[in-house]
Amino acid sequence: MVRIRLRSYGVRLDILCVVACLSTLQAIFVSSHRNYINLNSTGRPLLHEHSIEVLKQNDFGGYTVPALGLYPFQWNWDAGFIAAGWAAFDVDRAWEEMETLFSGQWADGMIPSILFWKASDTYFPGPEIWGTKENPSNSTGITQPPIAGVIVRYLYDCTARTNRRLAQQKVSKLFPKILAYHRWWYKARDPLNTGLVAIIHPWESGMDNSPAWDEALHAFPVDDIPPYEREDLKHVNASMRPSKDTYDHYLTLLYRFKAANYDPEKLYWMSPFRMTDLCTNSVLFRANRDMRFLARMLGKKEEVREINTWLRKGKERFQWLWDMDSGLFKCENQLTGKLSSARISGAFLPLFAGVASQDQAAALASNLKLWIDEVKFGVPSADPAGPVFDPVKYWSGPLWININWMISSGLRHYGYNELAEKIEMDSLTVISESGLREYFNPRTGEGAGGESFSWTAALYLAWLDGEVL
Ligand code: DGY
Numbered sequence: 001m002v003r004i005r006l007r008s009y010g011v012r013l014d015i016l017c018v019v020a021c022l023s024t025l026q027a028i029f030v031s032s033h034r035n036y037i038n039l040n041s042t043g044r045p046l047l048h049e050h051s052i053e054v055l056k057q058n059d060f061g062g063y064t065v066p067a068l069g070l071y072p073f074q075w076n077w078d079a080g081f082i083a084a085g086w087a088a089f090d091v092d093r094a095w096e097e098m099e100t101l102f103s104g105q106w107a108d109g110m111i112p113s114i115l116f117w118k119a120s121d122t123y124f125p126g127p128e129i130w131g132t133k134e135n136p137s138n139s140t141g142i143t144q145p146p147i148a149g150v151i152v153r154y155l156y157d158c159t160a161r162t163n164r165r166l167a168q169q170k171v172s173k174l175f176p177k178i179l180a181y182h183r184w185w186y187k188a189r190d191p192l193n194t195g196l197v198a199i200i201h202p203w204e205s206g207m208d209n210s211p212a213w214d215e216a217l218h219a220f221p222v223d224d225i226p227p228y229e230r231e232d233l234k235h236v237n238a239s240m241r242p243s244k245d246t247y248d249h250y251l252t253l254l255y256r257f258k259a260a261n262y263d264p265e266k267l268y269w270m271s272p273f274r275m276t277d278l279c280t281n282s283v284l285f286r287a288n289r290d291m292r293f294l295a296r297m298l299g300k301k302e303e304v305r306e307i308n309t310w311l312r313k314g315k316e317r318f319q320w321l322w323d324m325d326s327g328l329f330k331c332e333n334q335l336t337g338k339l340s341s342a343r344i345s346g347a348f349l350p351l352f353a354g355v356a357s358q359d360q361a362a363a364l365a366s367n368l369k370l371w372i373d374e375v376k377f378g379v380p381s382a383d384p385a386g387p388v389f390d391p392v393k394y395w396s397g398p399l400w401i402n403i404n405w406m407i408s409s410g411l412r413h414y415g416y417n418e419l420a421e422k423i424e425m426d427s428l429t430v431i432s433e434s435g436l437r438e439y440f441n442p443r444t445g446e447g448a449g450g451e452s453f454s455w456t457a458a459l460y461l462a463w464l465d466g467e468v469l
Helices: 019-032 046-057 076-086 091-102 148-160 164-189 211-217 244-259 264-270 278-297 301-321 358-374 401-413 417-434 454-465
Strands: 002-008 011-017
Touching: 046 076, 046 417, 046 454, 076 091, 076 148, 076 401, 076 454, 091 148, 091 164, 148 164, 148 278, 164 264, 164 278, 164 301, 278 301, 278 401, 358 401, 358 417, 401 417, 401 454, 417 454
Parallel strands: none
Antiparallel strands: 002 011
């Protein structure tokens, strides 16, 4: 007997049943989403088996690459979303994804944005750029949004349903490592103790070419960097990727950080790019809440107190990022003290964190409806009425499934169930119509970027068969 928790319109149905009835349960979910999911002749979602195949095909042994060729290593926040997908059919493999990620943790607590576990010549900038040709690095020297705490809580919930002891054992091994990672964030990226952390490279946000970085990125000149050849453009059309000038800025930052030996004590102060990113801070805040839950479960009182301090300070400081005029949260440029004028999908992630007031949530929900009315499928990564919106250019407009997963979860917490449902349906529809693509044109639903993309496959599975986030 297995216990399967099925989600349908945000309601948890706890059902005891034999494995054989899985397809019946899935049919309940599918029947409520019938108009949005393509089914095969036996009534199962067409992409269900294919999503599992994609994760298996992208499994390089203990870690899953985001997309063959285009992204041939393990990425930090990808690993988290991907683990949620593995959990829908192989929870041991889900834990392994996170354990592999944390085996690459630096001594100071940082989890790098990319771990170069196995050699590949299909990605730039790879290990020989982060390190040297003679002495390649085994990781980047920067990080990514810290989703690990959220995911480990999620895996705990998945596992504890059938085996609480195992769930606790798994958590107790990862908990101190995640806590060390959060401590690293506050020490290295909030040395002034404001309550919110900074990113020092657009790659750290995971939203590389978001319009939120345009002004700050172009405020410093490009250095005399070595000539380079981009590998991404061999896999994806240039119209869907960041521009050459943007890449020149990315590499300028990389080479400056490398010259400082990626010393976190120095990088915060020396970086000409220092932003309070909404996505990173919302994810960190939410991860702190999930870590507090896990700390309580493990009986770690001191740690609960420490996390509470982060939560208290973070909550206060988030208000600094609220822009009353637009009814949106905004990223802050720490070097100028100004809020960025860009309107990005990260504006809605404080709902996922749970730091928005009810009034702020109402303003966010009405803005979100306007954005979705402008396109066809939500959520575009930038305001579709904004000056630089581009529906296929990476993070300057396309719809991303991981962001939708977090925004819809946030909306449900605030009671905006209809809007959450619309975003869930849009996600299932674009995937159903266009496949497991990296991102989607929100006007047409067409796929863009990489193909057989792991987190799209993973979150499709998590939505069909997984836990409630
Ligand atoms: C890329 O290479 O596009 C990645 O987003 C960097 O982490």
